[in-house]
Amino acid sequence: MLMRKPSNCRMKNQKSRKKSLSCWMYVMGVFAMREAEAAHHTHEILFTAVGTSKTLLGFTMVSFLDDVEIAFYDKKHQQLVIKEAWVSRALGADFVEDQQYRLMNNEIDYLWALQNWVQNDTLGKENHTVQIWHNCHLDRGIHVSSRIWCAVDGEDFCQMDEQINHWVAKKPEAKPAILLAEVIYCSKKVKRYLEDYCVQPMKNILQYSNVRDNVPPEVTVSQHDAPDGNVTLICTATGFYPRSILLRWEKDEQVVVWGQESSSGILPNSDATFYLQITLKLQSRNMETGYSCVVEHRELETPAIYPVPVKPTKVRPWHVALSILTVITMLLSCVVAFITWKKRKTESAFAVSPGSANK
CATH class of the missing domain: 3.30.500.10 (MHC class I-like antigen recognition-like)
Known part of the structure; x- marks a missing residue:
């Protein structure tokens, strides 16, 4: 099936090939969805x-x-x-x-x-x-x-x-x-x-x-951190019917993304619904906040936006060690202070007892 490249595809920054490619992929996705809807x-x-x-x-x-x-x-x-x-x-x-x-x-x-x-x-x-x-x-x-x-x-x-x-x-x-x-x-x-x-x-x-009723997709978005420092964003839509669906990545509400995209293709589930997963692999230097998975389906009145969950900031090992050292120092200080106070109290008691006996 042949499709002509739309002439109205314009990107804000023409200097970036990745941006143009991303726009082209988006337009192809829209065309594919419309053709699927044409039965x-x-x-x-x-x-x-x-x-x-x-x-x-x-x-x-x-x-x-x-x-x-x-x-x-x-x-x-x-x-x-x-x-x-x-x-x-x-x-x-x-x-x-x-x-x-x-x-x-x-x-x-x-x-x-x-x-x-x-x-x-x-x-x-x-x-x-x-x-x-x-x-x-x-x-x-x-x-x-x-x-x-x-x-x-x-x-x-x-x-x-x-x-x-x-x-x-x-x-x-x-x-x-x-x-x-x-x-x-x-x-x-x-x-x-x-x-x-x-x-x-x-x-x-x-x-x-x-025969079955139309069903909107159930969407989950997750993030996987690889040992090499790269990050993979995963967007999964499942349980939807009819088959036509469009998933795409956006960053700060723009279709432009910096990374390697892949797709599972639309696959059937055992209950006559369908499944689709797309991933976006990013290098650690490009991993910032603001990424979202946008889903378009016949049963959704408007495109649904699912932000990538923000992972809590990891506590660095030296921060943990410093915190533990601080707690230990405080505990030792308390113990030393208690021992010193106890010793002084004991010495004071012995100093008072002889005088009392002479009386």
């Missing part, structure tokens, strides 16, 4: 087979919805793993069981691909990789496009999309394979397959997640 969704499925022309050594499948992994399959365990329980409920037990069965049978298909797509390996002793990638797109619930393409040893082999409506060889060696694919996997079968295993599952997951 554009993508479902991607990647199959990877590794082996020789005689043996399939490895076979995996990974499924992503809007860049979030939702399912995984591995030949070693031969088990389809759905990452979240609510996704399983959205797909339905029958679909999950059917997909599990198909994946186990796909191992034979990918061994066939290794035998027929790999060229110049008559001995069959070298390992090769075959990958097939499907994707489909929805815009406001409407299926707008799908695509399927294949690669051998990391190079494009063949592909099909709805606009072309037939298989296209991406290298000369693929031409015999696509002639066979046109017979076995004609465009109608491919469209039906993508509808059943790419488009419809995505619709079911999105419809299931849309």
